Amino acid sequence: LGCDEGGGDYTGGELPPVGPTPLDHLVRIKDKLPPPVNMAQEGAEYLGRLKVKKGEDLAARKERERRRRKVLLEQQKNQEEGEQKRREESLLSTLARQSKEEQRVAHRLWQLKQEKEVMRENRAYREEQYRSRREKDYEEALQREKELGDALKAQFNEAAAAETARWRETEAAHAEEKKQKRHKMCSEVSRELLSLAVRCAEYRERNDTLVPRKEYREWVSLFVKGMPLDPSLLQDVAPTPEPDDAAEALNQATVEDYLLSRGEWETAEAIGFNAAEGVIQEEILKLTIAAPVPPVLPDLSFPIKLAVVSNLPFTGKTTAAQQLAEAHALALLDPELVVAAAIAAADLSDSPPPAEGEQVQALPPTSEDEPLPLPSHAQQTQLLMGRRARDALQNGTEVPDEVIVALIVAAIARLAEEGVEKDRAEKADEGKPKGKEGGKAKTPPKTAEVKGAKGAKPGTAKGGSMTEGSKPVGVPAILTGPRGFVLDGFPRTAAQAALLEKALTGLDLEYRASVKAKASFICPPPHDPTEDLPLVSGLDKVLILNLSGGEEIALRRALGRRGDPEDGRI
Numbered sequence: 055l056g057c058d059e060g061g062g063d064y065t066g067g068e069l070p071p072v073g074p075t076p077l078d079h080l081v082r083i084k085d086k087l088p089p090p091v092n093m094a095q096e097g098a099e100y101l102g103r104l105k106v107k108k109g110e111d112l113a114a115r116k117e118r119e120r121r122r123r124k125v126l127l128e129q130q131k132n133q134e135e136g137e138q139k140r141r142e143e144s145l146l147s148t149l150a151r152q153s154k155e156e157q158r159v160a161h162r163l164w165q166l167k168q169e170k171e172v173m174r175e176n177r178a179y180r181e182e183q184y185r186s187r188r189e190k191d192y193e194e195a196l197q198r199e200k201e202l203g204d205a206l207k208a209q210f211n212e213a214a215a216a217e218t219a220r221w222r223e224t225e226a227a228h229a230e231e232k233k234q235k236r237h238k239m240c241s242e243v244s245r246e247l248l249s250l251a252v253r254c255a256e257y258r259e260r261n262d263t264l265v266p267r268k269e270y271r272e273w274v275s276l277f278v279k280g281m282p283l284d285p286s287l288l289q290d291v292a293p294t295p296e297p298d299d300a301a302e303a304l305n306q307a308t309v310e311d312y313l314l315s316r317g318e319w320e321t322a323e324a325i326g327f328n329a330a331e332g333v334i335q336e337e338i339l340k341l342t343i344a345a346p347v348p349p350v351l352p353d354l355s356f357p358i359k360l361a362v363v364s365n366l367p368f369t370g371k372t373t374a375a376q377q378l379a380e381a382h383a384l385a386l387l388d389p390e391l392v393v394a395a396a397i398a399a400a401d402l403s404d405s406p407p408p409a410e411g412e413q414v415q416a417l418p419p420t421s422e423d424e425p426l427p428l429p430s431h432a433q434q435t436q437l438l439m440g441r442r443a444r445d446a447l448q449n450g451t452e453v454p455d456e457v458i459v460a461l462i463v464a465a466i467a468r469l470a471e472e473g474v475e476k477d478r479a480e481k482a483d484e485g486k487p488k489g490k491e492g493g494k495a496k497t498p499p500k501t502a503e504v505k506g507a508k509g510a511k512p513g514t515a516k517g518g519s520m521t522e523g524s525k526p527v528g529v530p531a532i533l534t535g536p537r538g539f540v541l542d543g544f545p546r547t548a549a550q551a552a553l554l555e556k557a558l559t560g561l562d563l564e565y566r567a568s569v570k571a572k573a574s575f576i577c578p579p580p581h582d583p584t585e586d587l588p589l590v591s592g593l594d595k596v597l598i599l600n601l602s603g604g605e606e607i608a609l610r611r612a613l614g615r616r617g618d619p620e621d622g623r624i
Contacts, residue, residue, distance in 0.1 A: 236341050242280075249283040250274070309575060328577045336579035339569060346565050349557060350431055352463050353470035354592055358382055358538030363545065364599040368611035371599055375542040385469055385539040392461045393453055396440030403437050432467035435460055458544070459553040466539060466558075541593075558592025 074082075088096075250273055257265050265273075273283060312319045362375045372388070379386040439460045443453045545551040555561050573579050601607045 233342075240338055240342065246277050246280075246282055250277050253283050306575065313576065329580060331577035332574070332579050335574045335577045336581070339573060339579070343569055343572065346562060348560060351560055352432075352467040352558065354466070354558065355470070356538035358384060358540075359592065359594045360384070360538070361541040361544065361593050361596045362599065363541075363543060363596060366601055366605065366608045368608045368615070369599040369601055371543045374597065374599065375540050378540050383537045385465075386542060387462055387465055387539050387544075388542045389458055389462065389544045392465050393440075393443050393458060396436050396461050396464075397444045397447075398440075400437055400440030400444055404441070430467075430471055432464040432471060435464040436468075439464070455547070455550050455553055459550065459557050462541070462544065462554070463557040469539060555592060559590060561589070 253273060254265050254270070257269075276283060311317045315321045360378060362371045362378070364371050375386055378384060439457045442457050443461070446453050446457070545554050552563065
């Protein structure tokens with residue numbers, strides 16, 4: 055501190071050294087510092103922890119936003135329910151304040167209406183008794199023919215089901231045998247190729263030069279004749295576990311750098327891809343990957359095929375579709391109506407036979423030599439998909455998209471079938487001689503029409519009801535139109551659109567994408583299976599309706615929506 059031993063001031067020359075010099079101290083500090091590599095690694099780890107924490111914060115922020123939106127929606131729903139309850143209470147209080155005179159007049163009018171209804175029912179009951187007496191013999195004969203037809207149909211179905219099961223078992227066994235044979239052949243060829251590549255790599259590593267042409271030709275000759283260069287590679291080994299997604303991505307990037315000569319694999323000339331082996335790989339893929347069964351495509355020889363869709367509800371899709379159908383004589387296909395018709399047809403098909411004495415719906419008589427018509431593919435699809443839709447609704451789930459698409463395509467096929475049947479019937483009627491009454495055949499009396507079909511005119515049936523002399527059971531009366539069809543609000547999603555195009559045109563993008571994903575990266579096939587596809591839609595036009603006001607206008611339309619209690623129209 056500048057003092058001598060006695061405590062006085064130090065007045066001498068240079069201070070004596072009290073410790074190590076600054077240079078020694080700096081050297082000692084540098085020795086204590088970690089290596090630069092460790093410092094860089096710790097810095098990278100710290101940055102990684104910061105990125106992970108940032109991702110977690112972002113996920114937590116999104117979760118909080120989702121919960122906030124959910125709470126807002128619940129509050130809005132509770133507010134709407136409260137408003138509805140207040141309206142109902144106001145209506146009840148208004149009705150309770152009616153005068154006693156109005157109640158007395160209403161009661162008298164109700165009595166008169168009941169008396170008139172009883173008189174009408176009595177008259178209808180007497181007419182029904184007279185009609186039942188006249189048709190009793192006809193119904194008994196019809197019941198006997200129905201029982202005989204059901205027995206023959208059940209016998210035929212059992213035999214057809216047994217034969218189909220045997221055929222499917224045989225085909226499955228043949229397919230499995232072919233698959234095992236092809237798998238074994240491809241495995242042997244792959245291992246022989248690996249053996250040839252390993253032999254070439256070992257020679258180049260050992261001699262630091264290319265394989266002589268003579269030896270390479272000998273090895274290739276052995277490969278062509280099926281003689282393995284290394285028999286140990288032909289032995290079956292335990293499969294290695296599949297790498298995770300991160301390791302797979304890193305491996306893919308490394309292989310790509312090697313083939314393109316990038317990074318640590320950089321050379322004067324790129325290695326490139328093996329085009330010849332790519333052709334072989336493409337042929338192997340065609341042999342090993344089973345192509346999907348081609349669907350039964352409907353007849354789309356209609357001049358007009360339309361769809362009316364929108365990304366918002368209450369945009370006038372049904373109104374626009376009805377106007378198009380009426381203006382151009384089109385069939386209006388409503389998915390809800392088609393599903394309801396299929397469920398009704400499935401219920402009717404699965405219902406037990408009527409008991410003795412129970413009245414059944416009368417059908418026109420047929421000649422004894424005329425065979426019973428077999429159900430078409432569209433009718434079979436309608437019954438099968440109707441059962442699946444009914445099971446889904448009974449289980450409390452939504453009807454799958456593939457079921458809805460199959461039912462719509464079946465309805466389109468039924469339109470084409472009905473057109474062919476109509477032309478055939480007209481040609482047959484032209485060749486028949488007319489009777490005394492002008493050739494008109496007597497038909498059983500018509501049943502009552504069903505009201506309430508969505509967008510239907512009065513007299514159309516909802517849910518697939520049948521009126522005698524009209525369409526078969528399970529096909530709504532609204533599904534008629536010789537010039538084409540228009541889809542009401544379908545498809546709603548991209549998945550439904552892809553399924554619809556696949557069912558209408560056979561375009562299967564998922565299968566082609568799976569083939570492309572399974573192709574080799576080192577030896578890619580010369581042709582991309584997802585390119586050069588004939589992307590031709592099964593629909594002529596798709597009309598997309600939008601609202602200038604957005605959701606607010608849609609909500610106003612929903613609040614102002616009213617239904618006619620007489621015919622069910624909106």
